[in-house]
Amino acid sequence: MDDPIIRLDNVEKSFGDFRALKSISFDIARGEFFSLLGASGCGKTTLLRILAGIEQPTRGQLTIDGKPMAGVPANQRPTNMVFQSYAIFPHLSVRENIGYGLVYQKISKAEAKARTDEAIELVKLEGLGDRSAHQLSGGQRQRVALARALVCRPKVLLLDEPLSALDKKLREEMQQELRSLQRTVGITFVFVTHDQEEALTLSDRIAVMAGGKVLQIDTPQGLYERPNCLDVAEFVGTMNLFPAKVTGVDGAKAVAAGDPSGEFAGISAGRPAAVGDTVFMAVRPEKIAIRAGAGQAGRNQVAGRISSVSYLGDRSHYLVAVDGLAAPVAVYLSNLAGQGMVGTPGADVTLSWDETSVLVLDRA
Amino acid sequence: MSAGSTRTGLSLLSPAFLVMAATLLAPVVALVVMSFWSQSGFDIDRSFTLKNYARLVEPGEGVVWYGIRFPFAYPVPAVLMIKSLAMSFVATICVIGLAWPMAYFLAFRVIRNKAMWIILLTIPFWTSYLLRVFSWKIVLGFNGAINSGLMWLGMIKEPLEFLLYNPVAVMITLAHSWIAFAVLPIYVSLEKIDRSLLEAASDLGDSRWTRFRRVTLPLSMPGTIAATLLVFIPTVGDYVTPTLVGGPGGMMIGSLVQQLFLRQDNAPLGAAVSIVMMLIIAALVGLFLWLIGYARMRKRIG
Ligand SMILES: Nc1ncnc2c1ncn2[C@@H]1O[C@H](COP(=O)(O)OP(=O)(O)O)[C@@H](O)[C@H]1O
Ligand SMILES: [Mg+2]
Numbered sequence: 001m002d003d004p005i006i007r008l009d010n011v012e013k014s015f016g017d018f019r020a021l022k023s024i025s026f027d028i029a030r031g032e033f034f035s036l037l038g039a040s041g042c043g044k045t046t047l048l049r050i051l052a053g054i055e056q057p058t059r060g061q062l063t064i065d066g067k068p069m070a071g072v073p074a075n076q077r078p079t080n081m082v083f084q085s086y087a088i089f090p091h092l093s094v095r096e097n098i099g100y101g102l103v104y105q106k107i108s109k110a111e112a113k114a115r116t117d118e119a120i121e122l123v124k125l126e127g128l129g130d131r132s133a134h135q136l137s138g139g140q141r142q143r144v145a146l147a148r149a150l151v152c153r154p155k156v157l158l159l160d161e162p163l164s165a166l167d168k169k170l171r172e173e174m175q176q177e178l179r180s181l182q183r184t185v186g187i188t189f190v191f192v193t194h195d196q197e198e199a200l201t202l203s204d205r206i207a208v209m210a211g212g213k214v215l216q217i218d219t220p221q222g223l224y225e226r227p228n229c230l231d232v233a234e235f236v237g238t239m240n241l242f243p244a245k246v247t248g249v250d251g252a253k254a255v256a257a258g259d260p261s262g263e264f265a266g267i268s269a270g271r272p273a274a275v276g277d278t279v280f281m282a283v284r285p286e287k288i289a290i291r292a293g294a295g296q297a298g299r300n301q302v303a304g305r306i307s308s309v310s311y312l313g314d315r316s317h318y319l320v321a322v323d324g325l326a327a328p329v330a331v332y333l334s335n336l337a338g339q340g341m342v343g344t345p346g347a348d349v350t351l352s353w354d355e356t357s358v359l360v361l362d363r364a
Numbered sequence: 365m366s367a368g369s370t371r372t373g374l375s376l377l378s379p380a381f382l383v384m385a386a387t388l389l390a391p392v393v394a395l396v397v398m399s400f401w402s403q404s405g406f407d408i409d410r411s412f413t414l415k416n417y418a419r420l421v422e423p424g425e426g427v428v429w430y431g432i433r434f435p436f437a438y439p440v441p442a443v444l445m446i447k448s449l450a451m452s453f454v455a456t457i458c459v460i461g462l463a464w465p466m467a468y469f470l471a472f473r474v475i476r477n478k479a480m481w482i483i484l485l486t487i488p489f490w491t492s493y494l495l496r497v498f499s500w501k502i503v504l505g506f507n508g509a510i511n512s513g514l515m516w517l518g519m520i521k522e523p524l525e526f527l528l529y530n531p532v533a534v535m536i537t538l539a540h541s542w543i544a545f546a547v548l549p550i551y552v553s554l555e556k557i558d559r560s561l562l563e564a565a566s567d568l569g570d571s572r573w574t575r576f577r578r579v580t581l582p583l584s585m586p587g588t589i590a591a592t593l594l595v596f597i598p599t600v601g602d603y604v605t606p607t608l609v610g611g612p613g614g615m616m617i618g619s620l621v622q623q624l625f626l627r628q629d630n631a632p633l634g635a636a637v638s639i640v641m642m643l644i645i646a647a648l649v650g651l652f653l654w655l656i657g658y659a660r661m662r663k664r665i666g
Contacts, residue, residue: 054563074566087564091582100578101568152568 001027003066005156005188006051011060013046013212020046022212024060028156028190028205033182035191037199038209039235044192045084047209048158051190053077065155075104080149081158084165086141088133088148095120095129097144101152119151122181139170146181156188163198175201196236200224208232224284228270230361233282240288240329241280242302243363246273254360255299256281260324263299266358273360280361285330287357290318290342295350300358304329306347316341320349392642399635408632416636441620441637445644448616451531452599455538459595460588462539463546467587470547471554482551485544493541497608500537504528504609529611537605542598546591553587554580589656593649600645601638617641 004027013021020043028034036044049055050062053074062069065078080101089097098119102112120129123143128136136144142162149157162178163171179202182189193199199206200220207217208231216228227233230241244256244264254273255265264281273279294303304320307328315335319328329351333342343349399416402409424437434442466485474481488496503509504527511523527533557580565575603618610616617637624634 049563052563052567054566074563075569075571079567081564081567083560083564085558085560087558087560089561089564089579091579100565104569148568 001029003030004028004063005030005032005065006190007061007063009061009063011047011050011057011062013043013050013055014058020212021050021057024214026207026214026217028188031186031188033179033189033191033202033204035193035199035203035206036209037193037196037206037235040194042209043212044194044209045160048081048160048190048192051156052079052081052158054081078155079158080152080154080156082142082145082149082160082162084160084162086145086162088136088141088144090133092132093129094125094131094133094136094144097133098147098151100148105152115151119147122150122184123147138165139174142166142174146178150181150185150187154187156190159189159191161192161194164193164195171198178202200236208235210235226269227282227359227361230280230282230363233269233359233361238285238330240283240285241327241361242283242325244279244281246275246277246279246360249273249275253355254279256360258324262297262302262324264358265299265355266360267356269359269361278363280363282359282361283353283357285317285332286334288329288331288351288353290320290331290333291350291352292343292347293350294348295352300355301350301352302329303348303350306343306345306349308345309341309343311335311341318342318349320351322351395635395638398632399639401632403630403632406629416633417640419633420636420640441617441640444615444617444620445641447531448600448618449644449648451535451616452538452596455535455542455599456592456596458535458539459542459546460550460592463543463550463591464588466543467547467550467554470551471557482548485547488540489544494604494608496541497537497605500533500540501528501609504533504536528609529614531610531614534606534610534614534616537609538599538602541605542595545594549587549590549594550584551587553584553590557583585656589653592652597645597649601641 006028008024008026011021011024012019024047036047038044046055050057051064053069053072053076069077089100092100095116099112099116102115105112107115120126123146125140125143125147128140133141133144142165146159146162159178163174166174175198178189178191191199191202200223203220205217205219206223208215208223210231216223216232218226223232223236227236227239233239233241242262242264243259244262245259246254246256248255249272252268252272253265254268255263256273256279257263258281259278266281269282295301297303302322304322306318307321308319310317313335316333318331318333320331321328331351333339398408400412400414402411402413402415419438420436420441422437423435424439426433426435426437427439427443428434429443429447432446436442470478470481470485501508505511506523506525506528508527510527511520514520515523561579561583562575565579566572570578600616601618601621602616603622606614606616606619607622610619621634621638621641624630624637
């Protein structure tokens with residue numbers, strides 16, 4: 001990447017014997033909304049704190065805006081952070097909190113006040129300037145934390161699960177606001193979340209992390225359509241997995257015999273599969289067609305029996321039990337006009353899908 | 365809170381209230397009542413009089429003490445009051461000055477075995493107050509540890525007499541006796557500070573020192589104020605320390621009250637002195653809290 005705002009080169013972090021981050025290398029582009037996605041404990045916060053300068057990497061190089069960050073303390077970095085706990089100063093008013101970092105900007109008092117006002121308006125806290133932290137709701141605290149960081153006009157804004165403490169409705173509202181705010185201010189956002197839906201909704205690109213490693217970095221669509229490994233496939237969205245053994249390979253295309261039964265064809269996700277590999281043939285629930293009646297089993301086609309149906313309004317979720325598979329196969333159908341339900345629990349059905357919808361994933 | 369739970373709360377509190385009323389309120393009431401009586405010979409005259417209070421402010425020739433004129437016919441209580449306040453003030457400053465770094469160290473630098481450190485800190489309190497004061501007498505005394513040590517080292521020929529029986533000895537002893545009481549509230553208020561607040565301050569541009577000044581110090585104020593009052597209020601009226609290590613020059617107002625009650629046989633006057641002392645301390649504490657904007661701070665920090 002040319003002229004990235006952030007470059008991580010083999011960054012590692014150990015706490016004693018515990019390796020919290022293992023050889024992290026990637027770039028973040030200017031103006032990008034970049035998310036770190038992963039289960040709790042995978043090292044997202046640690047990575048963010050290294051970017052902020054609160055934590056020092058054990059090894060490796062971090063460059064922000066072209067400058068190496070080794071030895072640069074947090075207060076001299078062009079980054080600001082929205083903490084997971086918001087870290088609102090309890091002894092200061094909303095206005096004093098938001099203006100906290102402005103004393104270090106070379107601006108006049110009047111300009112500082114104008115910028116504070118502007119930030120208060122930006123995050124819709126008008127009229128609350130004189131309140132203190134404990135008189136604010138969770139959503140309002142989150143806005144104060146956001147304004148306090150943005151008002152310093154950092155080159156990079158770091159956000160550590162800023163929405164996880166909010167209820168669902170407020171969270172969705174704030175997601176929209178965050179996204180449009182990021183477009184307005186044009187600052188690079190590095191956003192930490194464990195919520196894959198949130199990451200998919202907001203981000204330009206997402207790094208999926210597990211166990212201190214980055215598994216895949218891609219656009220939301222790329223992650224969903226072309227996960228490069230089993231962990232990513234399972235973490236992002238729902239995935240049906242059919243264990244199989246590869247019997248034929250043609251470039252990226254692979255044919256595999258189902259284990260214990262069935263026959264599948266699909267496209268290799270990471271490195272091309274080789275004959276004899278034990279793999280999962282992976283299919284997203286919405287790519288599967290479902291037909292009433294026990295049809296002939298064939299390539300990318302299995303017979304099963306509906307074990308449950310959930311009607312969700314715009315779509316229905318079917319769980320179909322297939323002989324030889326431990327987990328039932330999930331099938332999502334849009335409830336389009338004129339389309340009735342396929343069947344009720346207990347009904348025999350046939351599932352089929354296109355080979356371009358099948359990913360061949362290494363069985364870990 | 366509903367009426368029911370208020371009642372439950374009150375009934376739960378009532379044993380504590382009773383004990384407090386018996387041990388705190390009753391003596392104060394007795395003291396107030398007594399201060400309006402008078403002593404005549406060996407008997408106490410129980411008719412109401414203001415003469416004890418009048419005696420304390422009765423104009424007269426007076427004395428000059430450290431350049432301050434006390435124009436009273438009976439100036440001893442006034443002089444001792446001012447002197448006690450000054451000595452307690454200095455002792456309190458010393459206590460807070462020593463306790464603060466200890467509390468800070470405990471809260472921010474000690475990671476493991478915090479409980480052990482806190483227990484170590486309280487070890488001096490396993491012995492009685494009297495014993496601790498006595499031990500200072502041994503340290504500072506004519507044949508005490510400092511004098512024998514210095515003489516053994518050949519640094520002095522004669523024991524230093526100025527170590528004991530003066531206001532400085534009283535202040536050192538007071539400071540030592542109260543330091544652990546001051547460390548604990550300061551420690552608690554520092555320990556309570558969310559570490560992410562400090563990280564946020566750094567992130568927003570603070571250096572270590574500005575962060576200390578802008579976040580740590582203000583957030584420690586409730587504990588620091590509590591510690592200040594906890595030391596200042598009881599030391600003003602202390603009489604054990606001045607009696608044991610103060611000598612005639614180190615006398616404080618508490619010593620006078622004790623003398624009035626026990627030796628000079630004028631309990632009503634002693635009661636009046638106590639009451640006036642209590643009122644002055646209360647007024648000073650009120651003024652202090654008002655000056656530092658305690659109400660506003662409490663609203664914020666809670
Ligand atoms: N200061 C620390 N000392 C020891 N272990 C830590 C420290 N900070 C984080 N860890 C460990 O590093 C791992 C990653 O933590 P973190 O980055 O907070 O994860 P996440 O934010 O993804 O939930 C966790 O297992 C955590 O216990
Ligand atoms: Mg975290």
